[in-house]
Amino acid sequence: MESSTKMHTKGLDFYYNDAQALYDISLEFPQNRVTALIGPSGCGKSTFLRCLNRMNDLIPKTRAKGEIMxxxxxxxxxxxxxxxxxxxxxMVFQKPNPFPKTIFENIAYGMRVNGVRDKALIAERVETSLRQAAIWEEVKDRLNESALGLSGGQQQRLCIARALAVEPEVLLMDEPASALDPIATQKIEELIISLSKALTIIIVTHNMQQAARVSDITAFFYMGKLIEVNNTDTLFTKPELKQTEDYITGRFG
Amino acid sequence: MNRRNIVQTIGFVLLRSAALINGTALAVIVWFMVSRGWRAISWSFLTQAPTDSMTRGGILPCIVGTVCLMGIAVAVALPVGVASAIYLNEYAAQGTFVRIIRLGINNLAGVPSVVFGLFGLAFFCIILKMGVSILAGGLTLGLMTLPVIIGTSEEALKSVPQTYREASLGLGATKWQTIYRVVLPSAFPGIITGGILGLSRAAGETAPIMYTGAVFFTPDLPGSLFDAVMALPYHIYVLATAGTNIAATRPLQYGTALVLILLVFGMNLGAIILRTRIRKKMRL
Structure with a gap:
């Protein structure tokens, strides 16, 4: 099943001060597919992810070279x-980070800052987003309570709903389940698979089983370089490079 | 008991005594003021002007004067201070320029209050032709409070998790929307607390207002911002050092001091209540 390219990088280099963190990364993200970025800590996968929506702009003295389209x-x-x-x-972050506002206002926030004033529309899209994030049933009777009263797993699904409410085309997820228990993790994984029907998803994960379960394509990063990228099934069963095989079989990392 | 435990016990005893000394000092001051001052306080003391060369009557003009001075100080220092803190913490690129500004603010905090008074006299009263007035005195007090407000506001802004900013920007909010809608509401309790604590400190200052806003005696309540006023701390100073009959006005002095302390406590209490309320509302 072929799919057109939604986003791509070409020859991307990235520097913190003078320390190079990414070397010549060229990667394509097909539309409505889940791409997993795996690799050991400090390999540059989160840095790469944060280049894609220019979140690294917030960190002083960083610079990027190359192309992202x-x-x-x-x-x-x-x-x-x-x-x-x-x-x-x-973007969905590693630790759930709901605002200290009500559940409703958390979801409505993205629309409000983007100039949506129509109250009916906001209410409608709050419900749709919460349903998409599979949390509507749990929160529908407490929309006006603080989001900080939810459990960690619920907070993370709320954050996903919050991101969905501005109707993005691409969703970046930076280890979205690493702070959650197994049951909450499973819910997030099911969610990722169902969301990929309508969204292009790029997920950073430390958990190789997770990458294998949720992604269509997997890219392996090591020391700031893209080592190997392939269909997830192929990469996990028949990796081309020894380095990749060593990592996915748990020999290092 | 081994050596480590003995050392620990001694350490805790020392720490506890330090805390105790603190609490005791406050208790002694309050007891001293209340026991000597409460008899002077009556309804007419609070609602009348001084009479008979300030040996009788009340202190209403001083209360009103202090409240007016505080009002001007807060109206100036809070917005300017919070704005500076936002600039320093959220917008400014951390470099030499910001370091110089910070240095300036820290030094401003160390300037003796009498120097602020002289500056206020020279700048506000004379150069800007405000004369000895509520406006000049309030501005001088506000200026003195500014470093405190900037400092506490910056701390409050720093305590807002970076993840809130990232989440907001990640949703397509601008930097200003992020500050206005997410960062400031979260920092608000801390900002308000710092502001009120700074002002309650300024409420008791005598030196900055004795040249700029407060006068020895004026029985009339102020009619405009350009009127001079009586003020609680200056009134105590006057009664205790320059009154017509110092010994006879002793009860009035203690009474005035007690009113000043109650005013400051009241403001601090207000700050605490406000902070708890907002925190509860946001479930922080």
């Missing part, structure tokens, strides 16, 4: 309004 949008174009990029490329 979201369809026809040049992500590094100096004239680009980064706000419009982040509207299209949503």
């Amino acid at each position: 979201l369809e026809n949008m040049d992500v590094f174009d100096p004239a680009l309004d980064v706000v419009s990029l982040r509207r299209r490329v949503g």
Whole structure:
């Protein structure tokens, strides 16, 4: 089943001060597929992910070279309004980070900052997003309570719903289940698979079983370099490189 | 008992005594003021102007004056201080320029209050032609409170988790929307607390206002911002050092001091209540 490329990077280098963190990364992300980025800690996979919505702009003294394209949008174009990029490329973080606001306001936030004023529309999309994130049944009677009263797993699904509410085309997930228990993790994984019907998902994970379960494509990073990328099934059963095999079989990392 | 445990016990005893000394000092001051001052306090003491060369009557003009001075100080220092803190903590690139500004703020905090008074006299009263007035005195007090407000506001902003900012920006919010809608509401309890604590400190200052806003005696309540006023701390100073009959006004002095302390306690209590309420509302 072929799929057109939603986003790609070409020859991407990235530096913290003078320390190079990414070397010449060229990677394509097919539309409505889940791509998993795996590799040991410090291999650059999170840095790479945060390049895709320019979240690294927040860190002083960093710079990137190379090309990132979201369809026809040049992500590094100096004239680009980064706000419009982040509207299209949503993000879910490692630790659940709901705002200290009500559940409803957490979801409505993205619409409000993007200028949606229609109350009926906001209420409707809050419900849709919560349903998409499979948390509606659990929170529908407490929308006006603080989001901080939810459990960790619920908070993370709330954060996913919050990201969905601005209707992004790409969703970046930075180890979204690493702070959660197995049951909550399973719910997040099911969610990722169901969301990929309508979204392009790029997920960083430490957990190789997770990558194998949820992703269509897996990319293996090591020491800031992209070592191998292939269909997930192929990469996990017949890796081309010894280095990849050593990592996925748990010989290092 | 081995050596480690003995050392630990001695350590805890020392720490506890330090805390105890603190509490005792406060208790002694309060007891001293209350026991000597409470008899002076009556409804007419709080609602009348001083009479008979300030040997009788009340302190209403001083209370009103202090409240007016505080009002101007807060109206100036809070917005400017919070704005500076936002700039320093959220916008400014951390470099030499910001370091110089920080140095300036820290040094401003160390300037003696009498120097603020002289500066206020020279700058607000004379150069800006405000004269000795509520406006000049309030501005001087506000200026003195500024470093405290900037400092506490910055601490409050720093305590807002970075993940809130990332989440907001990741949803396509601008930096300003992020600050206005997420960072400031979270930092608000800390900012308010710091502001009120700074002001309650300033409420008791005599030196900055004795040249700029407060006068020896004026029985009339202020009619405009350009009127001079009586103020509680300055009134105590006047009664205790320059009154017509120092010994006879002793009860008035203690009474005035007690009112000042109660005012400051009241403001601090207000800050605590406000903070708890907001925290509870946000379930932080």
